[in-house]
Amino acid sequence: MKVLLATEKPFAKVASDGIREIVEKAGYELVVLEKYTDKSELLKAVADVDAIIIRSDKITAEVIEAAKNLKIVVRAGAGYDNVDLAAATARKIVVMNTPGQNSNAVAELAIGLMIFMARNKFTPGTGTEIHGKRLGIHAYGNVGKLVARYGKGFGMEVYAYDPFITDKAVYEKDGVIPVGSVEELYSKCDYVSVHIPATEQTKKSINYDLLSKMPKGATIVNTARKEVIDEEGLAKVLAERTDLKYVTDIAADMQVVLNEKFGNRVFATPKKMGAETQEANVNAALAAANQIVAFFTKGENRFQVNKW
Structure with a gap:
């Protein structure tokens, strides 16, 4: 199982380290794409992953089409309008958020x-x-x-x-x-x-x-x-x-x-900063990783935002 952490704006190191620990402890592989500047980098990175963790990164229909093995996307945060829900649902890809963490x-x-x-x-x-x-x-x-x-x-x-x-x-x-x-x-x-x-x-x-x-x-x-x-x-x-x-x-x-x-x-504010605290950063990151592991190991989909 391969999990992609795709964050144009990276998590704090303690948060990304926590994600790695959770994912690897479950026996999965974590790949990281940070500070990318072109959509082509994301399209290449999603090609063979089973799960994606994002922040404000855009998971468009084009990205979903490129992700042939994708089963779940977790947005680390409450809002999820940066994910094309219709395209994900058409592929039966679960989309979750992490409500309450921010x-x-x-x-x-x-x-x-x-x-x-x-x-x-x-x-x-x-x-x-x-x-x-x-x-x-x-x-x-x-x-x-x-x-x-x-x-x-x-x-x-x-x-x-x-x-x-x-x-x-x-x-x-x-x-x-x-x-x-x-x-x-x-x-x-x-x-x-x-x-x-x-x-x-x-x-x-x-x-x-x-x-x-x-x-x-x-x-x-x-x-x-x-x-x-x-x-x-x-x-x-x-x-x-x-x-x-x-x-x-x-x-x-x-x-x-x-x-x-x-x-x-x-x-x-000069840039959206509602969730820009160290605590929220870590909480949302770890919740996203835990939700992916629970989804694959137990079939849990409590925070799924798209339905079919």
Whole structure:
């Protein structure tokens, strides 16, 4: 059995060493492709492998076609829109993610971004505090639950909306107030932390109408995906509402324009860094290796994201 670790941006050494230990202990061969600069290198590397571990590397239909023996791809992280699920499913190739491994890193960043914007991006002038403010969690999954917990630690009143969690007890046991609609969440909260995936239903769903419902002085915090934001609608509402702020871990396609027009009211990290901690790096790497071994030895597919 041959496992490929394909990372254009390599894992930390402790993480890659951990992957090797897990894979080789199971009796498999590990091959490593790091810092590659051309797709042809990836196409060559996948030719005879049974499994692939990736980070943000793109597993396209072309890559899948080149990987004749491929049975499983594991994305070390939560998002998996860099894998062509349709092409993988057509070949009955299992695609997994490693949910929860990066959650704390992303949650801490979300809170940090709130404070950063509340204090005017750490520039001179009077800012505000997040204590006592209303925090809305848009999608109450692994990251959302942690953001809620940390928000409560700062003395925020926390609300949440998730159409897939209808049992109010799930929220109430965490001291979180459930709301009945996304519109109610945005109209009620001073900060909204976005954690929805980019799907056909959610792309551009955070639009002008939704954002215009936010209270005076509100801030939207996006550590999810840029595709869920309707950028034209965002620009329009920021132009009309000089009290609103937008901070993101995923720069908008029109981020340069937003920066020029709205100055201190917008901010994007230079590069997506939600999972960029040593701890998350190692956790996701080891989880990916363990999931591959469990798949081949026990048939486990708990974190499979494509179905047939």
